[in-house]
Amino acid sequence: MDALHEVDSKLNSMAEEFIGKTQRHADPLKAASIHQEAIEQLSAQLVQQVSVKNLFMYANQWGETLKTRQMEGGKDQTLLRAKNDILERALRVKSVDYLRxxxxxxxxxxxxxxxxxxxxxxxxxxxxxxxxxxxxxxxxxxxxxxxxxxxxxxxxxxxxxxxxxxxxxxxxxxxxxxxxxxxxxxxxxxxxxxxxxxxxxxxxxxxxxxxxxxxxxxxxxxxxxxxxxxxxxxxxxxxxxxxxxxxxxxxxxxxxxxxxxxxxxxxxxxxxxxxxxxxxxxxxxxxxxxxxxxxxxxxxxxxxxxxxxxxxxxxxxxxxxxxxxxxxxxxxxxxxxxxxxxxxxxxxxxxxxxxxxxxxxxxxxxxxxxxxxxxxxxxxxxxxxxxxxx
Incomplete structure (x- = not known):
């Protein structure tokens, strides 16, 4: 498995974990809080597990494709939205590291x-x-x-x-x-x-x-x-x-x-x-x-x-x-x-x-x-x- 497919595989697993954590709550306020906590936790894991080079390379090559597929809708829309949210948060975390x-x-x-x-x-x-x-x-x-x-x-x-x-x-x-x-x-x-x-x-x-x-x-x-x-x-x-x-x-x-x-x-x-x-x-x-x-x-x-x-x-x-x-x-x-x-x-x-x-x-x-x-x-x-x- 090449580096970008490995990033995609990790994102898929994290997106599935995110969906499992967030879709059980009917209370919108509680769901929003859990949503934010899960995104931050999973994006931090992604930053630790994936080199910055592979992270940004994946975003440059596949990021726009993920967004386009999400906008098109379909049965994978929830998974795609979770992948996008985790990826974007991870990119921001790493960029902020540089700016710190x-x-x-x-x-x-x-x-x-x-x-x-x-x-x-x-x-x-x-x-x-x-x-x-x-x-x-x-x-x-x-x-x-x-x-x-x-x-x-x-x-x-x-x-x-x-x-x-x-x-x-x-x-x-x-x-x-x-x-x-x-x-x-x-x-x-x-x-x-x-x-x-x-x-x-x-x-x-x-x-x-x-x-x-x-x-x-x-x-x-x-x-x-x-x-x-x-x-x-x-x-x-x-x-x-x-x-x-x-x-x-x-x-x-x-x-x-x-x-x-x-x-x-x-x-x-x-x-x-x-x-x-x-x-x-x-x-x-x-x-x-x-x-x-x-x-x-x-x-x-x-x-x-x-x-x-x-x-x-x-x-x-x-x-x-x-x-x-x-x-x-x-x-x-x-x-x-x-x-x-x-x-x-x-x-x-x-x-x-x-x-x-x-x-x-x-x-x-x-x-x-x-x-x-x-x-x-x-x-x-x-x-x-x-x-x-x-």
Whole structure:
């Protein structure tokens, strides 16, 4: 039995159990109470017994069929309604799990093309201009790139800064004292020295890479946009015992750049789930989740494929694809399918031209559950024009 048939078999058994529990009561109030309790109990069991991937895959492939068959009526209508109710409740439970631990993140960082979804294909150039949703100029002595792992580390730092520094108030310094374990907890990863080393390497890349944000805004309702020549981390202070050569303590201090601190205070933020990102296997699906989330009030987000390709570093400095176009499109499609698998999006579609990347568009429609999260940002104004500096 394949995974989806196994989910269907479990749903059938649970629906039959539900019917057995609820159809014996004539009192409508008591029946309604038992109905709700049974749905919650059985959906919780389904979440425990079925992986999130199979749960959302089943919903994506068979969910609409179940609803259609239920609307058509027939002798199985009660069973189909029970299956639908249990499935929908289970999907909501899992989606809410993702939203339970969200991180406030700065829109400037998410919408500038900072993070590569193709780190192994980096040209290793010392400087480069990346054309994405918002263009960015990147400078690094070794030509290294930032990946979505660094984005997740940055998200954890942002979250901890909010928790430890201002806690929702308008005050707070640029510095925050952290431990490796703090960052790993925010990211939903296990504690351990191997992860400490990876976190430290990510911190050093975030500090060493210079970036020019061409459309930096302190808040979404700002009257002006600015150009910020900066780093994502201003300073890191490690500690070690005097007389030792390389054994740093697990506690250290990070100082955020002043532009980011001020933008955080102004509320130019959206919410993102680092836990959900753990369930995404590819860099591109992580990056696309990050980018689409940065439009928190939009049920659907439409982006040109050339913009997406540039945003995730699939174009060179001459804006030419670094791989065949069909491979870029296939990777974008696979990323969307993975976002469906974890339930972040309901559907996606391509439109416009059939060939190339220009005038060819991707529209992603979010799962409504993610529109109801505790979004902190204010309503977007009209997108500012790109500034081409270099």
């Amino acid at each position: 631990e969200v991180v406030p993140f700065n829109t400037n960082i998410a919408q500038h093309a900072l993070f590569s979804a193709n780190p192994r294909g980096s040209s290793k150039q010392v400087t480069s201009t990346v054309y994405g949703v918002r263009n960015v100029y990147i400078k690094h002595t070794t030509g290294e790139v930032l990946t979505t792992y660094e984005a997740r580390v940055m998200g954890a730092i942002q979250s901890l800064w909010f928790k430890k520094n201002i806690n929702g108030s308008a005050n707070g310094s640029a510095s925050v004292e952290l431990k490796y374990a703090d960052i790993l907890t925010e990211m939903g990863l296990s504690d351990g020295s191997a992860n400490y080393k990876r976190i430290q390497e990510a911190l050093m890349r975030l500090m060493n890479i210079e970036v020019t944000l061409t459309q930096y805004q302190r808040s979404k309702n700002a009257e002006y946009e600015e150009i910020a020549l900066t780093r994502l981390i201003d300073q890191i202070v490690f500690r070690r015992k005097i007389g030792t050569s390389n054994h740093y303590q697990y506690k250290f201090e990070i100082r955020l750049p002043e532009w980011l601190v001020e933008a955080n205070r102004e509320g130019n933020l959206f919410d993102v789930s680092l836990i959900l990102m753990n369930d995404l296997k590819s860099y591109l699906s992580q990056g696309l989740y990050w980018l689409v989330s940065s439009y928190p009030e939009e049920p659907s987000v439409t982006l040109e494929l050339s913009t997406l390709a540039g945003h995730f570093h699939f174009l060179d400095d001459d804006r030419e694809p670094i791989m065949p176009v069909f491979k870029i499109v296939e990777r974008i499609k696979q990323a969307c399918e993975e976002l469906q698998t974890v339930g972040f999006i309901d559907q996606f579609e391509f439109s416009g031209k059939k060939q190339g990347l220009l005038e060819r568009y991707l529209t992603v429609t979010k799962n409504p559950v993610f529109l109801n999260g505790p979004v902190r940002s204010v309503k977007d104004q009209e997108e500012p024009l790109q500034l081409d500096l270099f």
